[in-house]
Amino acid sequence: MGRASQQGRESRLRILDATLHLASERGYDGTTIGLVSEETGLPASSIYWHFENKEALLAAAMEHGISQLPLEPPEQRGTPYDELVHVRFARAVEMVTSRPEVWQFGLMLTLERRPKEPAARKAFVTLRRRLTDTLAEWWQATLPEEVADPELARKLAVFHLAAIDGFFVGHSADQGWDLERLGRLIAAGVVAQVEKWREGSR
């Protein structure tokens, strides 16, 4: 394998990036092979050499984007509890903003409900489910013992994800939202609520 297959791999990457970029701006139907061809400078036949069809191309672009997301949970040795929560929310904001195209395209797909579900949507929804589980585990491990129970941890995880989505949408609506500041505000709110439960359990 020499220069030839290297060029092929580069083209493949260019196609994936262009597709993800276009899809995040125009959605599934708005992303046409013609536009991808135009943005990459490659003819349609090249795109079809690398990918079976449009459906597979968009799925691959989504997987490509997902694989670039920072998903590992942060370290948490010896840090005070409320600070942990703040770091967690900051990380969540970081995740959606590091590769905004993924979340943008993903949310569009999530909202759509066409007869035949695109593979790209399936991939994103699966990511969300996995993320919810990870978050639930994290909350279970992080919550003070007095209030820690699996159902509550799950509720907080669900709310956590909803907050990410909500902030991202607001950000897209171009209302000049400061995602980091809002992340801090909401982290403080969660800490306050947990504090209250804690008092109630005593």
Add this chain to the structure above:
Amino acid sequence: MGRASQQGRESRLRILDATLHLASERGYDGTTIGLVSEETGLPASSIYWHFENKEALLAAAMEHGISQLPLEPPEQRGTPYDELVHVRFARAVEMVTSRPEVWQFGLMLTLERRPKEPAARKAFVTLRRRLTDTLAEWWQATLPEEVADPELARKLAVFHLAAIDGFFVGHSADQGWDLERLGRLIAAGVVAQVEKWREGSR
């Protein structure tokens, strides 16, 4: 004006409903005149008799949906503060679920960022802005005096809207979310946080 123009008005409504329904399931590009024609049983020429073009049709469908949303703020005479907040959030959930197509299509449009912004998107974004203002005023009027200030009220309004969006997206991801329960959870969280600020200001 007799039966003739009555039929015309009915057709117009059928077209608007079908368009909004389709757009909420398949987005802007996925909503084709052919599909609208199929769902209404009317030929394309009828659609073009009522609306100038696709762009105007989708804008009209969005306005039509928006006009059906329950937007008046709830009564608030003599009700205790924390209950007011709960009612407010319950109303917000009611708003997006009473005509889910509006929020679904609206969020898709909000996330899109194509070169030429569709009029339907403009309408929805404007609605959001108006809603944020209304919510900010409501919070300003509702917050306990010790902590009430315009900037905080605005932040809460922004968060309020983000919560609505986030819950709606989660609901669409088909993760079996109970919107009403989550609404109550988050209302409790907000009350707790405000309580904390209140203590801090004493």
Add this chain to the structure above:
DNA sequence: TTAACTCCGTAACGATCACTACAGCGACTA
């Protein structure tokens, strides 16, 4: 040198897109 393989360029395919010209229908007005 030859054969195979990888990838790109050209040029199309039928289907569907948004949109339109135009004739015809029933209901209303004069």
Add this chain to the structure above:
DNA sequence: TAGTCGCTGTAGTGATCGTTACGGAGTTAA
């Protein structure tokens, strides 16, 4: 009764959609 208006039906327009056939250039293995 004749004419006008509101709306629908038929049959198209050119453009663009996803997709493919095919030839050739460039590289690699025999």
